[in-house]
Amino acid sequence: MNIKLNRYLAILPVLSLLVACAQLGQMNVSDIEHQRVAQNAKTYDEHNKLADYYDSLAKETASKLMEMQGLLKNYEDHSYYYGRGGQDFQSHTVANIRYYEQATKDAEKHAGFHRQVAAELLNREHAKSAESRDQPNNAQIKAKMSSDSGDLNESLIKAQ
Helix, strand or coil, X not given: CHHHHHHHHHHHHHHHHHHHHCCCCCCCHHHHHHHHHHHHCCCHHHHHHHHHHHHHHHHHHHHHHHHHHHHHHHHHHCHHHCHXXXXXXXXXXXXXXXXXXXXXXXHHHHHHHHHHHHHHHHHHHHHHHHHHHXXXXXXXXXXXXXXXXXXXXXXXXXXX
């Protein structure tokens, strides 16, 4: 009896350590990398690449959503194949459907946001290039508001 207790006490900490070290959630290295890039994105190209990534992610989750909906239909149509576990399969599949619907919406929202930011950055780049062509290198535009008349007087003042 004492030997069995010693074995049990030796195995228990090892199993506890294995359970504690087990990976609980799935998080790809690429997901972490894209989150880091999204936080530090500053150029048109970076936002455009992020938008493409989120578009592909939305397509992938939408295909998984269609697969789960097909499984649910199969579980509902042929519930007699699955016995008592069929209801568990159905509820699990419904939960997966909700998850993939939300993931698809989130990915589409992120893609739209990054496309919008990329378009704004592109417009700013075009505005800067047009502005630099129109003005001489040493010219400045100065505008001041007259307090009594309320109109805008613009004058071109050369920088010295």
